[in-house]
Amino acid sequence: MQTDVLVVGGGLSGLSLAHHLAQTGTDFLLVEAQDRLGGRILTQETGGAAFDLGPAWFWPGQLRMAQLVRRLGLEVFEQYSTGAIVFQDPLGHVQRDRGYSSMMGSLRVAGGMGALISGLQSGLAPSRLRLKTKVTSIEDTGNSICAKLESDAGVQTVTTRHVVLAVPPRIIADTITFTPELPQIAMRSMTQIPTWMAAQAKIVAIYDHPHWRNAGLSGDATSQKGPMVELHDASPAYGGPYALFGFVGYPAAMRAEHPDEILDLARQQLVAMFGPEMANPIFLHMQDWALNPAIATAADQVSPRSHPNYGLPSLLSNLWSGTLTLASTEVAQAFGGYMEGALEAAEAAGRRVQIRKAASIRRL
Numbered sequence: 120m121q122t123d124v125l126v127v128g129g130g131l132s133g134l135s136l137a138h139h140l141a142q143t144g145t146d147f148l149l150v151e152a153q154d155r156l157g158g159r160i161l162t163q164e165t166g167g168a169a170f171d172l173g174p175a176w177f178w179p180g181q182l183r184m185a186q187l188v189r190r191l192g193l194e195v196f197e198q199y200s201t202g203a204i205v206f207q208d209p210l211g212h213v214q215r216d217r218g219y220s221s222m223m224g225s226l227r228v229a230g231g232m233g234a235l236i237s238g239l240q241s242g243l244a245p246s247r248l249r250l251k252t253k254v255t256s257i258e259d260t261g262n263s264i265c266a267k268l269e270s271d272a273g274v275q276t277v278t279t280r281h282v283v284l285a286v287p288p289r290i291i292a293d294t295i296t297f298t299p300e301l302p303q304i305a306m307r308s309m310t311q312i313p314t315w316m317a318a319q320a321k322i323v324a325i326y327d328h329p330h331w332r333n334a335g336l337s338g339d340a341t342s343q344k345g346p347m348v349e350l351h352d353a354s355p356a357y358g359g360p361y362a363l364f365g366f367v368g369y370p371a372a373m374r375a376e377h378p379d380e381i382l383d384l385a386r387q388q389l390v391a392m393f394g395p396e397m398a399n400p401i402f403l404h405m406q407d408w409a410l411n412p413a414i415a416t417a418a419d420q421v422s423p424r425s426h427p428n429y430g431l432p433s434l435l436s437n438l439w440s441g442t443l444t445l446a447s448t449e450v451a452q453a454f455g456g457y458m459e460g461a462l463e464a465a466e467a468a469g470r471r472v473q474i475r476k477a478a479s480i481r482r483l
Contacts, residue, residue, distance in 0.1 A: 120148070120275060120276070120277045120278070121277070121278045121279070122146050122147055122148045122277060122278075122279050123145055123146040123147060123279065123280050123281065123476070124140055124145055124146070124147040124148075124279060124280070124281045124282075124283060124472055125147070125148055125150070125254075125264075125266055125277055125279040125281070125282045125283070126140075126147055126148070126149040126150070126283050126285055127149075127150055127254050127266075127282065127283065127284045127285060127286055128149075128150075128151060128158065128284065128285035128286035128446075128447065129149055129150075129151030129153070129156040129157070129158065129248070129250070129285075130156075130157060130158020130159060130160065130285060130286075130447070130461065131157075131158065131160055131235060131236070131239075131448075131458055131461040131462065131465075132158075132285040132446050132447055132448060132461035132462070132464050132465040132468075133149055133151070133158070133283075133285035133286075133446070133465070134149070134156060134236060134239040134240065134243075135187070135239060135461065135462050135465035135466075136283060136285060136446060136465040136468050136469055136472075137149045137239075137243055137247065137248075138239050138242055138243065139465065139466075139469040140469070140472070141242065141243055141244075141247070143469075143473065145472065145473075145476065147247060148247060148249065148277060148279075149243075149247060149248050149249070150248075150249045150252040150253075150254060150268060151248070151249065151250050151251075151252065152251070152252065152253045152254075152286075152413045153250065153251070153411075153413050154250055154251050155250065156236050156240055156248070156250070157173075157233060157236040158286075158413075158414070159173045159174060159315075159316050159408065159414060160173045160174060160232045160233060160235065160236055160458075161173045161233065161406065162230075162231030162232060162233025162234070163231075163323065163402075163404065165325050165360065165401070165402045166325070166359070166360040166401065166402075167360075168354075168355040168358075168359065168360055168362075169230050169231030169233060169234070169355065170231065170323050170325060170353055170355075170362050170364070171227075171231045171232050171233070171353065171364075172321055172323060172404070172406035173232065173316065173321075173406070173408070174232055174316070174457075174458055175227060175231075175232065175351075175353065175364070176198065176222070176225040176226060176227060177225075177226050177228075177457070177458055177459060178224070178225060178226060179224065179226065181454065181457065181458075181459035182459075183459055183462035183463060183466065184458055184459050184462065187235060187462065188228055188235070191234070191235065191238035191239075192238075193228050193229060193230065193234050193235070193238065194228070194229035194230075194356065195226050195227070195228060195229070196226070196227055196229060196356040197223075197224065197225070197226060197227070198220070198222045198223065198224070198225040198226070198227055198351070198352070199220075199332070199337060199338060199352040199354060200219070200220030200222060200223040200224075200337050200339070201220075201332070201337055202219070202220070202331070202332065202334075202335050202336045202337035202338075203215055203216060203217070203218070203219060203335060203336055203337065204217045204218050204219060204220065204221070204336075204337065204339045204340060204341070205217070205336060205339070205340035205341075205350075205392045205393065206340065206341055206342075207340070207341070207342035207343060207344050207388070207391065207392055208343050208344070209343045209344055210344070211344050211391060213391060213392050215336065219337065219339075220337040220338075220339045221339055222339060222351055227356070229355070229356045232458070235458075249268070249270065251270055251271060252268050252269070252270040253268065253269045253270070253294070254266050254267070254268055254294075254295055255267050255268075255269050255294070255295065255296065256295065256296040256297070256298065257282055257295060257296075257297055257298070257443070258297075258298040259297075259298070259299065259439050259442070259443075263278050263279065263280060264278070264279050264280065264281070264282055264439075264442060264443075265277070265278050265279075266279065266282060280442065280475070281442050281443075281444070281471075281472055281475060282442065282443050282444070283444045283445075283446050283468045283472065284443070284444065284445050284446065284447070285446040285447055285464070285465065285468070286413075286447055287312070287314040287315075287317070287414070287447050287449055288308075288309035288310075288312040288314075288435070288445060288447065288449055288450070289309060289310055289312060289313075289314050289317075289416045289418055289419060290314070290413065290414070290416060291309055291445070292306050292309040292310045293416045301438065302434070304434055305434045305435055305438065308432050308434045308435055309435065310418060312427070312429070312432075312449050312450075313418075313419065313423045313427050313449075314414065314415060314416070314419045314449065315427070315429075315448060315449060315455075315456040316408055316414075316456075317408055317409060317414050317415035317416075317419035318371055318408070318409050318415065318419050318420055318421055318422040319366060319367075319408050319409070319422065320366070320367040320369075320371075320374050320405055320406060320407040320408065320409065321364050321365065321366060321367070321405070321406050322346070322347055322364065322365050322367060322381075322382070322385045322403070322404070322405045322406075323353060323362055323363075323364045323402070323403070323404050323406070324362060324363050324364070324365075324385070324386075324389055324397070324400040324402070324403050325360050325361070325362040325400055325401050325402040325403075326359075326360060326361050326362065326396075326397070326400050326401060327359060327360055327361075327401060328359065328361065328396070329352075329354060329359070329361035330393060330394060330396040330397055331352070331363065331393045331394075331397075332352075332361070334393070334394060336393065337352060338350065338351055338352030338353075338354075338363050339351055339352070340365075340392055340393075342368075342388065342392070344388070345367070345368045345369060345384070345388070346365075346367050346368060346369050346381050346384045346385050346388065347365025347366060347367055347368065347385055347388060348365070348366055348367070348368035349365060349366045350363055350364065350365040350366075350392075351363065351364060351365075360401060360402075363389070363393075365385070367381065367385075367405065367407075369381060370420075370421070371407070371409035371410075371420040371421070372420065374405070374407050374409070374410075375407070375409075375410060378405060378407070381405060382403055382404075382405055385403070385405075386398065386400070386403065426456060427449075427455070427456065428455075429448070429449050429450065429451060429452075429455020429456055429460065430450065430451070430452040430455060431445060431450040431451075431452065431467075435450070441471060441475060442475070444468045444471050444472070445464075445468075446464040446465055446467070446468035447461065447464060448460035448461040448463075448464055450464050451463040451464045451467075
């Protein structure tokens with residue numbers, strides 16, 4: 120099989136790039152290792168409403184996100200922030216007078232962030248997309264690039280002019296073999312870039328009624344006991360069902376060994392912090408990104424202490440004379456780690472593809 124551009128990764132960056140390539144008439148194939156598109160964006164539908172198990176917010180000033188939601192015709196609404204914050208100390212004692220919502224002004228998308236993925240996918244021909252397909256090796260032959268794809272259907276080779284790797288750099292280093300080998304210093308540079316969100320787990324609890332709102336609480340909460348250390352309202356823009364989500368503070372190894380126990384503790388924590396009405400959610404789920412091999416490597420099992428200083432290292436900026444491009448949010452210069460960063464990286468990759476395409480046409 121032959122294509123002009125092979126896009127590896129069907130998250131927000133890869134899909135945004137694919138959408139751009141389709142609009143500019145560039146032949147491409149997008150492959151995704153998982154059985155769904157979206158990458159770290161995952162939206163759970165329950166009771167006719169959508170709840171984000173991955174990223175849930177963007178912010179004013181993130182212009183690419185704002186433009187994308189307008190282009191897709193999606194509604195944006197502000198994070199619910201009316202009411203007081205709840206605080207739980209290490210002994211489990213609860214205080215409800217610790218100020219007001221810390222997430223005021225954060226923006227969400229009606230229908231969840233999965234609506235972005237569905238909107239982008241709807242503009243692409245199904246023949247351009249391959250799910251459950253892994254890229255295991257990439258070879259620069261001098262005249263073209265050959266990529267080996269593995270799927271349930273077997274092994275296939277794709278010949279292309281340009282490969283865009285819209286997956287986390289650590290996943291690239293862990294799962295793809297390059298011929299000729301990339302410089303060791305470049306490979307080491309990839310392994311040193313933390314994968315954003317990869318060590319995180321989120322618990323979502325869904326209810327028929329917004330018990331915390333009825334009690335004058337915003338849903339924002341912090342806990343020094345856990346298992347959830349930071350909680351927020353995750354309800355839809357209008358009506359119910361209603362939800363809270365919380366980031367889990369326990370290490371990835373503990374989560375992997377004791378998921379049911381952690382959910383039981385989370386249920387007890389919700390009752391302790393918000394009241395007895397919270398004892399019986401209609402849905403309680405922990406989404407553990409550290410257990411997803413398409414997202415997290417062994418090096419990603421521990422979260423960075425602060426937001427990493429992302430951006431594309433110079434060692435990775437001109438691989439194979441520019442025919443091999445990295446394009447995940449981790450290489451975005453201005454908004455690395457955010458969904459805005461995924462769009463920023465896709466935009467930069469699109470420019471590189473068009474520059475090389477124009478250069479090839481001139482040579483002809």
